[in-house]
Amino acid sequence: MKTGFQNLSPAIEPIRWDSGTLYLLDQRELPQREVWLEIRTLPPFLDAVKSLAVRGAPLLGIAAGYGVAVGMFSSDAKTESELRGTFKTVREQIAGTRPTARNLFDSLERMERVVEKFASQGREKLLYELLGEAKEIHRAEVDNCLAIAEHGAPLFSNTKRIITHCNTGVLATGGIGTAFGVIHAVHFLFGLENVWVDETRPLLQGARLTAWELGKLGIPHRIVCDSTCASLISRGLVDCAITGADRIAANGDTANKIGTFTLAVACKHFGIPFYIAAPTSTFDLTKKSGAEIPIENRDEREVKGFRDYIWAPENSRAENPAFDVTPAELITAIITEKGVIEKPGAKPIVF
Numbered sequence: 001m002k003t004g005f006q007n008l009s010p011a012i013e014p015i016r017w018d019s020g021t022l023y024l025l026d027q028r029e030l031p032q033r034e035v036w037l038e039i040r041t042l043p044p045f046l047d048a049v050k051s052l053a054v055r056g057a058p059l060l061g062i063a064a065g066y067g068v069a070v071g072m073f074s075s076d077a078k079t080e081s082e083l084r085g086t087f088k089t090v091r092e093q094i095a096g097t098r099p100t101a102r103n104l105f106d107s108l109e110r111m112e113r114v115v116e117k118f119a120s121q122g123r124e125k126l127l128y129e130l131l132g133e134a135k136e137i138h139r140a141e142v143d144n145c146l147a148i149a150e151h152g153a154p155l156f157s158n159t160k161r162i163i164t165h166c167n168t169g170v171l172a173t174g175g176i177g178t179a180f181g182v183i184h185a186v187h188f189l190f191g192l193e194n195v196w197v198d199e200t201r202p203l204l205q206g207a208r209l210t211a212w213e214l215g216k217l218g219i220p221h222r223i224v225c226d227s228t229c230a231s232l233i234s235r236g237l238v239d240c241a242i243t244g245a246d247r248i249a250a251n252g253d254t255a256n257k258i259g260t261f262t263l264a265v266a267c268k269h270f271g272i273p274f275y276i277a278a279p280t281s282t283f284d285l286t287k288k289s290g291a292e293i294p295i296e297n298r299d300e301r302e303v304k305g306f307r308d309y310i311w312a313p314e315n316s317r318a319e320n321p322a323f324d325v326t327p328a329e330l331i332t333a334i335i336t337e338k339g340v341i342e343k344p345g346a347k348p349i350v351f
């Protein structure tokens with residue numbers, strides 16, 4: 001795929017396969033340390049996904065492809081029925097890690113089709129094809145980011161101040177990013193005065209990861225507490241908002257990191273545009289509306305503290321839904337690699 005933004009390159013490559021080993025940049029350690037996980041068996045892979053060492057919907061899709069490869073390469077399955085049985089177990093374990101990001105399941109379905117086609121042709125052939133499919137998923141998501149930037153950037157020619165939520169850059173996608181890729185392209189083309197970076201409670205993907213990526217690329221930015229958004233917008237300091245997505249239903253309702261809905265409501269209240277940028281691998285057209293999207297609930301300790309430090313009273317309980325659903329009517333447009341869906345709530349989405 002050719003786009004006008006081939007010159008934009010991401011700050012780092014967070015995932016790669018080399019000689020039978022999956023290398024993952026451990027995002028739990030950023031921005032203080034760049035630590036690489038070397039993964040050769042399934043249990044550490046599952047742990048890396050659950051604990052957010054690797055995260056972000058498109059990157060979870062890429063990781064799921066390589067995770068299947070890790071699980072199959074590290075097994076001693078030989079016969080067709082052993083290969084099929086091992087794949088089933090690997091698929092179930094990966095599917096049980098994080099329920100909301102559609103890309104993870106999209107990749108597992110792709111890998112399953114490879115098993116259907118090649119399991120009868122022996123272990124070597126199947127492993128070769130599975131690794132090829134994982135690499136193809138990876139390559140496609142990198143391309144998707146460039147195409148999203150190409151479709152999205154022209155919408156922002158008069159934009160100088162953008163607010164974003166969570167992390168949607170290379171650390172979440174493997175490419176230049178979805179919402180982040182648009183921001184990068186807009187800065188490259190038109191020059192941005194400021195990107196407001198929601199810190200993104202409770203795991204600080206904005207303050208730790210988005211700020212780190214923007215800093216590496218020299219894009220001007222300020223971190224704000226998530227709860228600042230309405231005040232910033234009311235003071236005329238924000239032209240528009242753009243975020244990524246974890247799963248988009250057929251009516252355009254969009255699940256994304258907790259706090260996205262709040263930001264979209266504030267944008268609607270003050271009459272500024274709210275955009276989503278996501279590849280079509282994030283859409284789940286089997287879900288009629290956002291009410292059908294599974295929302296991950298995570299450990300309450302993530303809300304009660306950070307890393308090993310707990311600041312909340314031991315006996316106070318906390319709730320930790322990792323995502324919320326923004327109704328389509330609050331979304332100005334969804335930018336995909338195939339084009340821009342204006343007013344996504346107006347009619348059902350088809351590709």
Ligand code: MRU
Pocket residue numbers: 052055056057058101165166167168169172173177178179205243244245246256257258322
């Ligand atoms: O819990 P995370 O960090 O995996 O959540 C990530 C997000 O919510 C991102 O905004 C979303 O996956 C889009 S990534 C391009």
